[in-house]
Structures are given as C-alpha cells and as structure tokens.
Amino acid sequence: MSLLVIGTVAFDAIETPFGKTDKIVGGAATYAGLAASYFYDKTKIVAVVGDDFPQEEIADFNKHNIDTEGLQVKKGEKSFFWSGKYHNDMNSRDTLVTELNVLADFDPIIPDSYQDCEYLMLGNLTPQIQQTVIKRLKNRPKLIVMDTMNFWMDIAMDDLLETIKLVDVLTINDAEARQLSGEYSLVKAARKILTMGPKYLIIKKGEHGALLFSEDLIFSAPALPLADVFDPTGAGDTFAGGFIGYLAKVGTINFNNMKNAIIYGSALASFCVEKFGTEKLKNLSKEEVAGRIQQFVSLSQFAIVE
Amino acid sequence: MSLLVIGTVAFDAIETPFGKTDKIVGGAATYAGLAASYFYDKTKIVAVVGDDFPQEEIADFNKHNIDTEGLQVKKGEKSFFWSGKYHNDMNSRDTLVTELNVLADFDPIIPDSYQDCEYLMLGNLTPQIQQTVIKRLKNRPKLIVMDTMNFWMDIAMDDLLETIKLVDVLTINDAEARQLSGEYSLVKAARKILTMGPKYLIIKKGEHGALLFSEDLIFSAPALPLADVFDPTGAGDTFAGGFIGYLAKVGTINFNNMKNAIIYGSALASFCVEKFGTEKLKNLSKEEVAGRIQQFVSLSQFAIVE
Numbered sequence: 077m078s079l080l081v082i083g084t085v086a087f088d089a090i091e092t093p094f095g096k097t098d099k100i101v102g103g104a105a106t107y108a109g110l111a112a113s114y115f116y117d118k119t120k121i122v123a124v125v126g127d128d129f130p131q132e133e134i135a136d137f138n139k140h141n142i143d144t145e146g147l148q149v150k151k152g153e154k155s156f157f158w159s160g161k162y163h164n165d166m167n168s169r170d171t172l173v174t175e176l177n178v179l180a181d182f183d184p185i186i187p188d189s190y191q192d193c194e195y196l197m198l199g200n201l202t203p204q205i206q207q208t209v210i211k212r213l214k215n216r217p218k219l220i221v222m223d224t225m226n227f228w229m230d231i232a233m234d235d236l237l238e239t240i241k242l243v244d245v246l247t248i249n250d251a252e253a254r255q256l257s258g259e260y261s262l263v264k265a266a267r268k269i270l271t272m273g274p275k276y277l278i279i280k281k282g283e284h285g286a287l288l289f290s291e292d293l294i295f296s297a298p299a300l301p302l303a304d305v306f307d308p309t310g311a312g313d314t315f316a317g318g319f320i321g322y323l324a325k326v327g328t329i330n331f332n333n334m335k336n337a338i339i340y341g342s343a344l345a346s347f348c349v350e351k352f353g354t355e356k357l358k359n360l361s362k363e364e365v366a367g368r369i370q371q372f373v374s375l376s377q378f379a380i381v382e
Numbered sequence: 383m384s385l386l387v388i389g390t391v392a393f394d395a396i397e398t399p400f401g402k403t404d405k406i407v408g409g410a411a412t413y414a415g416l417a418a419s420y421f422y423d424k425t426k427i428v429a430v431v432g433d434d435f436p437q438e439e440i441a442d443f444n445k446h447n448i449d450t451e452g453l454q455v456k457k458g459e460k461s462f463f464w465s466g467k468y469h470n471d472m473n474s475r476d477t478l479v480t481e482l483n484v485l486a487d488f489d490p491i492i493p494d495s496y497q498d499c500e501y502l503m504l505g506n507l508t509p510q511i512q513q514t515v516i517k518r519l520k521n522r523p524k525l526i527v528m529d530t531m532n533f534w535m536d537i538a539m540d541d542l543l544e545t546i547k548l549v550d551v552l553t554i555n556d557a558e559a560r561q562l563s564g565e566y567s568l569v570k571a572a573r574k575i576l577t578m579g580p581k582y583l584i585i586k587k588g589e590h591g592a593l594l595f596s597e598d599l600i601f602s603a604p605a606l607p608l609a610d611v612f613d614p615t616g617a618g619d620t621f622a623g624g625f626i627g628y629l630a631k632v633g634t635i636n637f638n639n640m641k642n643a644i645i646y647g648s649a650l651a652s653f654c655v656e657k658f659g660t661e662k663l664k665n666l667s668k669e670e671v672a673g674r675i676q677q678f679v680s681l682s683q684f685a686i687v688e
Binding site for chain 2: 380
C-alpha cells in the first residue's frame with residue numbers, strides 16, 4: 077500500500093511584489109509529495125531531473141519519508157526550469173522562461189516496488205504522461221486524483237478528455253472549470269464535468285477557498301484570510317498533495333472524509349504561500365499543522381440553535 | 383423594542399441575461415425590511431415614496447408585520463427610480479437611469495412610536511441622511527448596522543467617514559473594502575477599517591460568500607452555489623436585513639451570534655437572487671427558510687476527527 081505522486085521536480089525562479097528568488101526547487105511532485113508526507117509515510121515519487129539537481133534536495137525528500145526510487149536523474153542533462161512573475165493581485169502571473177530540458181522526453185517508469193500503489197496523485201503534467209502512468213500500474217488504484225491546467229486545455233484537449241475519463245477526482249481552478257465545460261455557472265460546469273469521468277470535482281478558487289462537488293453533494297471550504305500572500309507558487313499542488321495524503325491516511329473514500337481532506341489540503345496550502353518556494357512546507361511541525369486546522373475550524377464552523 | 387430600517391423604497395427596472403422587467407418595486411429598505419421580517423416582527427421603516435407608489439405594496443409590508451408609519455408618501459411627486467443592466471457574469475452592471483425624484487430632498491423623520499428602536503439598519507443612502515437618523519434617535523440603539531457603497535466613497539468620503547465612526551457593523555463588498563482602506567489584502571483592509579469606528583466589518587464577496595471581522599476573530603461564510611443567478615438586485619440589502627433581523631430576534635450581540643446571523647442573511651439572499659425583484663422574498667415559508675439553512679450547514683460544516 078502506498079501513495080504514488082507523479083509530476084515535475086524542477087527549478088523555479090519567482091518574482092512577486094515581495095521579492096525575487098534565484099533558481100529554487102519547485103515542481104508539482106515536489107509540493108504534492110512534501111504535503112502528502114505530513115499525513116502519510118508511504119509516499120513515492122515518479123519524476124525526472126537532470127544531474128544539476130542537488131543531492132541534498134533528494135535527501136530532503138527521503139527525510140520526509142518520500143521514496144525517490146522512481147526519481148530519474150539524467151546524466152549530462154538539465155532539470156526543468158520555469159520562471160514567472162506575479163502581478164500585484166497575486167492571482168495572475170506572466171511566464172518569463174520555460175525550459176523543458178529533461179521533461180521534453182520524460183518516460184514515467186514505474187519501479188516494481190511502486191506497484192503496491194493504492195492512491196495515485198497525477199500532478200500537473202502532459203495528460204499523455206498522466207495516462208501512461210495509469211496504464212503502467214498493474215492494479216487500478218483505489219483513488220486517482222488528477223490535477224491539470226488551462227495550458228493542456230489549450231493545446232491537448234483530446235488527450236486531456238481521454239485522461240479525465242480514467243480518474244476519480246479532478247482538481248482545477250474556476251476559470252479552468254469554465255473553460256473545460258463551456259458553462260459560466262460553476263454548478264452547471266460541475267454537473268457537466270462530472271459526466272466526463274470523475275466522480276468528484278474540486279474547483280480551486282484561490283483566496284476564495286475551494287468547492288467539492290459529487291453527483292448530489294457540494295462542500296464549500298474557506299481559504300484562510302492572510303495579510304500577505306508571499307508566493308502562491310505550488311499552492312495548488314500542495315493542496316492536492318495534502319488532500320490525497322489525508323485520504324491515504326484515513327483509508328476510506330467518502331464525501332465526509334473528502335471534506336476533511338480539503339481542509340487539510342487547504343491548511344498546508346496556507347502555509348505554502350507564506351514563504352518562497354518550499355521553505356515553509358519543508359519545516360512544519362505537527363503542532364503547527366494541528367493549530368492551522370483549528371484556525372480553519374473556528375473560521376468556518378457555526379452552531380445554529382433554533 | 384424594535385428594529386428600524388432606513389433606506390430607499392423605490393422602483394427598479396432590471397435587465398439580466400435571463401430577461402427584463404418593467405418598473406417593479408425595489409429599494410434597500412424594501413429588501414432589508416422584508417428580510418428582517420422573517421425573523422423579527424417589530425420591524426419599522428423610515429423611507430419616502432411618491433404617490434405613484436402602489437397602496438398594495440404598502441399593504442404587503444404591513445402583512446409582513448412591517449410598520450410603515452415612517453414611510454412618507456409625497457403627494458404629486460414620483461418615487462425614486464433606478465434602472466440597470468447586468469453583464470453576463472452578473473458581477474457587474476451598468477446604471478441606465480437614475481431619477482432621484484422624492485429622494486432629492488428626503489428628510490428622514492422618525493415617528494415618536496419609533497423611538498423604542500434598539501436595532502438600527504442604515505440601508506444604502508447618502509451618509510449624511512444615515513447620520514441624521516442616528517442623531518434623531520433619543521437613545522443610542524444597542525446595535526447600528528450600516529450598509530454603503532463605492533458611489534458614496536467617490537463623492538462623499540468625508541461624510542461617509544463621519545458616519546462610519548458612529549456605527550457598530552459596516553457591510554461593504556470586497557472592492558469597496560479595498561477602496562475605503564487603500565489596502566489590497568482584505569485582512570489588512572479589515573484591520574484598517576476597524577480603526578475607523580465599527581467594531582465589526584462584513585465584507586460581502588457575492589458568489590464567494592462573506593467575511594466577518596472583529597478585532598481578533600474572522601468568520602468565513604459560504605455562498606450557496608446556484609445554477610442560475612436570476613437577478614442579483616437587492617441581494618446585499620436582503621443579506622443585511624436578514625443579518626440584523628436575526629440578531630434582533632436573539633437579542634444578544636456576540637461573535638457567535640453574528641456568525642449565525644450571517645448564515646441567515648446569506649440564506650435569504652440566496653432566495654432573493656432566484657427571481658426578479660422581491661418576488662421570491664415576499665413569499666417564503668418558514669419551512670423553506672429552515673431548509674435553506676440546513677443546506678448551508680451541509681455545505682460548510684465538517685467534523686475533523688484525529
């Protein structure tokens with residue numbers, strides 16, 4: 077039994093109104109894997125890096141009990157690199173540089189020791205590669221969560237639709253839900269997307285929280301109001317990783333557990349944005365996480381007495 | 383003991399992507415008064431109309447136990463008229479016509495029988511008039527809630543700041559909170575606005591719900607995800623009226639009761655937008671309201687078990 081996370085492990089250079097970084101470690105699998113590791117200690121990664129990727133960073137994964145057997149290190153090649161600049165509202169950003177490098181011909185090889193995968197987190201990547209991972213697993217995982225983005229809707233919609241068919245939970249943001257469904261109303265968008273394959277849809281709304289839809293239920297989770305959002309990079313991956321990590325820990329898939337999973341994912345995402353990159357996410361104590369969960373409880377829970 | 387609502391009672395002509403109305407009854411005091419009446423049966427209105435205002439509509443207020451002694455009817459004059467057209471996203475609108483008519487020289491006369499006011503709802507109006515009402519009450523109400531909008535920030539900021547000083551709760555939307563405070567972060571905006579007078583600030587975020595801030599607590603209320611928002615006119619007034627009506631009913635002002643009040647206000651607002659004008663709001667049963675409250679509970683409540 078394990079949780080397999082696939083996605084990028086990469087370098088980012090980030091500029092926000094609060095400052096600027098050199099190349100720091102990022103990538104969907106990095107954020108999702110770290111987040112999941114706070115709840116579940118059998119998290120395994122499939123990703124690819126170049127030999128420019130620091131050995132200490134791989135050691136850091138292992139310190140978080142993340143299995144890196146499936147992390148391919150390509151000799152003489154360079155890791156994927158992305159550079160972006162956030163606008164003042166932190167809700168939009170410009171991509172300054174994208175260097176695919178090792179990602180250009182990434183073949184997601186699943187080590188034999190990973191075939192016990194019960195929980196699969198498909199981090200944001202080419203839908204084609206996401207699909208390949210599903211097909212290479214001998215047993216269909218108990219739960220497949222897929223994250224994606226508008227970029228793949230623009231250039232690979234057919235592949236995306238093929239892959240969506242195979243998953244249990246899809247996580248996208250509100251603009252992407254509208255793009256994918258052609259519906260402006262998120263309720264109508266969700267209804268349509270839930271006919272495309274997934275049994276659950278999570279619509280991420282950034283500072284406005286997240287919505288979870290099943291065929292007949294809706295859950296609205298708040299985001300923690302923050303004085304400063306320092307760096308939103310990786311917040312969505314962190315959310316998804318925390319979400320599936322919590323579900324892997326409790327082991328039972330139902331709507332109530334998914335509600336809690338969303339709160340845990342949101343709590344980790346609220347830490348993620350407080351510092352650049354993975355800095356905050358790498359160094360959380362159990363007490364900090366529990367305290368943040370309590371903040372979500374007092375933020376959103378009420379008691380109606382007639 | 384009573385709840386006094388001041389604001390406009392008026393005609394609206396509304397165009398949304400779903401259709402178009404002729405002149406229908408609207409106005410902040412209309413929506414807020416009707417909403418409050420579902421929870422509190424000693425609601426009284428101060429407003430002004432012309433003699434073009436239908437007698438049946440006044441009778442409708444009375445049927446909802448709303449006292450209309452303070453509703454001035456100006457002979458030979460016309461009621462305030464506003465006409466607007468909503469854009470496809472329903473979050474923005476263009477004002478097509480504004481005819482002040484009787485509102486141009488509105489003097490808010492408080493009948494003696496209204497001096498038992500314990501709860502005061504200052505619906506959206508000139509800050510000057512809102513302030514006059516406070517000063518004309520012999521005893522300072524236990525709770526003063528003030529709604530306002532960007533229009534007054536643009537043309538009467540000094541008056542607005544004077545009036546804000548005198549109230550307990552201010553309700554504005556997110557863009558208005560940013561305009562009033564000069565801060566983009568809503569947490570920072572709230573901190574600043576809470577130094578301007580109010581002890582509580584409610585930031586209305588439309589489809590994203592509402593935030594309640596006190597000096598040291600925050601509550602995040604969801605909005606009910608709706609397939610269709612038919613007509614958003616009056617949703618904010620309905621929210622405010624439901625909010626203060628619930629508090630008048632329970633009679634104790636504290637943060638927990640305010641949380642519930644926001645849920646009740648949000649529930650009524652979710653009905654308001656389902657039809658044009660006050661149609662839905664005029665004809666709700668207790669069961670419908672209770673059922674909608676339950677929808678808010680299942681929408682936002684979760685149970686973390688470690």
